[in-house]
Structure formats: C-alpha cells, structure tokens
Amino acid sequence: MTEPLVSVVVPTYNSEKTLAVCLESIRKQTYKNIEIIVVDKSSGDRTVEIAKRFGCKVYVINARERSEQMNYGVRKAAGKYIYIVGSDFIVEPGVVEEAVRKCEDEGYDAICVHNTSDPTVSFWARVRKFERDCYRDDELNVAARFFRREVFEAVGGFDETLVACEDYDLHNRLLKKGFRVGRIKAQEIHIREPKSLWEVAKKHYYYGKTIGGFIKANPSKGIKQLSPIRPAFIKHRKEFAKHPILTLGFVIYQTVRYFSVGLGFLVSKVRK
Numbered sequence: 001m002t003e004p005l006v007s008v009v010v011p012t013y014n015s016e017k018t019l020a021v022c023l024e025s026i027r028k029q030t031y032k033n034i035e036i037i038v039v040d041k042s043s044g045d046r047t048v049e050i051a052k053r054f055g056c057k058v059y060v061i062n063a064r065e066r067s068e069q070m071n072y073g074v075r076k077a078a079g080k081y082i083y084i085v086g087s088d089f090i091v092e093p094g095v096v097e098e099a100v101r102k103c104e105d106e107g108y109d110a111i112c113v114h115n116t117s118d119p120t121v122s123f124w125a126r127v128r129k130f131e132r133d134c135y136r137d138d139e140l141n142v143a144a145r146f147f148r149r150e151v152f153e154a155v156g157g158f159d160e161t162l163v164a165c166e167d168y169d170l171h172n173r174l175l176k177k178g179f180r181v182g183r184i185k186a187q188e189i190h191i192r193e194p195k196s197l198w199e200v201a202k203k204h205y206y207y208g209k210t211i212g213g214f215i216k217a218n219p220s221k222g223i224k225q226l227s228p229i230r231p232a233f234i235k236h237r238k239e240f241a242k243h244p245i246l247t248l249g250f251v252i253y254q255t256v257r258y259f260s261v262g263l264g265f266l267v268s269k270v271r272k
Contacts, residue, residue, distance in 0.1 A: 003033040004104070006096055007079030007149075011069035013041040015087035016050060018192050023054040025090040031097035037076055039069040047087075067158035067166045074152060083146045088192035089115065098184035099146040108182035109151040110144035110174055115188040124200065125193035127249040132190075134239070138232040141225055143167035144174060144181050145188075151179055164207035165214040168225050172218055200253060201260040208264020228258055 008026055012019060019038075026036055038051040040060045051058045059076060063069045074082050081100060085091060099111040114136050117129035135141045145167070155173040158166050174181055194200045215222045233240070240247045 003031070004080040004100065005078060006031065006034050006081045006083055006100060007074070007077030008034055008036045008083045008085055008096075009070055009073030009077065010036065010038045010051075010056075010085050010087050011041070011066040011073065012038055012043060012047050012051065012087045013066075014043045014045045015047045016043075016045040018088040019047055019050045020054075021191065022085065022087050022089055022091075023051070023056065025092075026085065027054065028093055029091070029096045030093050031100060034096060035077070035079060037073045039063075039073040039076075041066075041069060065160070065163050065166075067160045067162060071157040071160060074149070074157060077149070080149055081146065082149050082152050085145070085188070086190070088190060090118075090189045090191055092186040092188070094186040095184065095188065096146075098186050102182045102184055103146075103148060106182065107180065109148050109179035110181045111146035112142050112171075112181060112183045113145045113186070113188055114183070115190055117193050118189050118191045121191070121193040122195040123249060124195065124197065124253060127246055127253050128190075128193050130239075130243065130246045130250060131253075134230075134232040134236045138230075138235075140221075141168075141230060141232060143171040155179075159213075159217065162213050162217070163210040165211070165218075165222070165225070168222070169214055169217055172221055197252070197256050200256050204257045204260035205264040208261035209268040211261060211265055212268065228254055 010022065023036065026034065036056040038056045038058045040048055040058065041063045042060055048058055048060060057076065059072065061069065061072055070084055081103065083096060095113055102108050102111055116132050117125050119126040119129045155170065155177055159169050162169055
C-alpha cells in the first residue's frame with residue numbers, strides 16, 4: 001500500500017546560511033513519500049537558488065510575514081499531511097515517519113515535534129536549549145507542527161494578522177475544536193540561535209510590537225503562555241539547581257527578552 005504523501009512547507013527569507021542543511025535533513029528522512037515546498041518572501045540572497053538545487057517546489061510571494069507564507073504553501077500542497085519546518089531548523093531522520101505512524105495507527109489529528117537548540121552556537125544558545133528542553137513534556141508552552149491537512153484547514157490555518165506566537169494561536173484553536181494532538185520522540189534542532197543579547201533584544205522588541213494581537217485572540221490562555229513564571233520551570237526546578245551558570249544566564253536572558261517585548265508593546269501603543 002502506498003504511504004500517504006507528506007507536504008513539508010518551509011517559509012524562507014534570506015535563509016541561505018541555514019537552508020541547505022535544513023533541506024538536507026528533510027531529504028534524509030526515513031519516510032520517503034515527501035514533497036518539499038519552499039515559499040520565499042522575495043529574498044535578496046541565494047535562498048531561491050539553493051531551494052531549486054534541492055528540487056523543491058519554489059514559490060516567491062510578496063508576503064508580510066511567515067503566516068502568509070505557510071498558508072500559501074499549504075494551498076499549494078498535495079499531501080494528506082502537512083509539516084511546517086522553519087528554514088533554520090534541522091529535522092532528525094525519524095520525525096516524519098514517527099508523526100505519520102502516530103496519526104495513521106493511533107488516530108491523532110496533529111503532532112507536536114519538540115524543538116531544541118544547537119548548544120554549540122553560543123552561550124546564549126546553551127541557555128536557550130536549557131529553557132526549550134523544559135517544554136519537552138509541557139502542555140502549555142507547546143505548538144503542533146505536523147497536521148492532517150483537513151484538520152489544518154478546519155481551523156483556518158495560521159492567523160495572518162499575527163507575527164508573534166502564531167504557532168501557539170493555531171495550537172490553541174486545535175484544542176478548542178477538540179482535535180487530538182500527540183507527541184513523538186524525534187525532534188527538531190534550531191541552528192540559528194542568538195550569539196549576543198543584542199540579537200535577543202532586537203528580535204523580541206519586534207515581536208513585542210505585535211504581541212497584542214495574540215493576547216486579544218487568546219485572552220486567558222495566551223497570558224499564561226507568555227508568563228515569565230511557567231509550570232514547566234517549576235517542574236524542572238531541580239535542573240535549575242544543578243546548573244547555576246545556565247540558571248544565571250537564563251535569568252539574564254529572560255530579563256532582556258521581557259524588557260524588549262514590553263518596550264515594543266509600549267511603542268506600538270504610543271504610535272497608535
């Protein structure tokens with residue numbers, strides 16, 4: 001029996017530094033019935049050239065943000081399943097196979113793929129990995145990335161008005177609709193982690209300017225998902241005690257992150 005087709009959608013923008021290793025990891029999946037769709041936001045580098053070299057279906061659109069790119073990719077997809085992969089992630093070989101089996105054999109509608117960080121990038125990348133790994137078994141700060149196509153369409157895909165936390169928003173809508181969301185062991189690895197606190201500040205200032213849209217759409221659960229004090233941290237408190245240097249880095253990282261988000265949010269309100 002033919003295995004169901006999985007459409008892997010990769011949104012890109014000036015992604016030449018990471019795209020090749022990302023696509024190579026997708027091509028090396030143990031599950032082979034895959035099509036790769038790259039949706040580019042008019043990059044000024046070699047992103048499109050690299051995507052074509054890997055034999056991907058490539059579309060270049062004038063999108064405002066990645067939510068538009070991901071939704072566009074799904075519309076162009078032919079697969080029974082949709083898997084959204086960031087262009088700065090490496091996907092472990094068994095991810096797609098595990099996700100398909102989970103849906104086909106156990107009846108799940110969507111799958112959470114744990115994403116961790118490459119700790120070799122910088123000290124702040126090690127701090128980020130320390131944080132991300134707290135969410136491996138968390139039910140609050142998590143977002144599905146692999147979907148049955150009809151389920152993705154049933155909840156309306158990604159909200160294209162959101163820039164920050166669009167993945168949390170989609171996950172929340174899946175649960176509200178009563179869809180079953182599972183987990184797998186294989187994971188993704190984020191390879192474009194910050195090398196400085198300045199990078200952290202710039203990124204979260206940008207997110208802060210639009211975070212109000214997510215909170216408005218998710219007034220109760222959204223606040224909990226954005227809180228600096230999270231159940232996952234309390235659950236893993238022994239890990240914080242074992243790693244005092246990473247814990248100090250975590251506190252500094254979070255301070256910069258939340259200050260930057262708050263500043264961006266205030267600036268957006270003043271400008272309105």
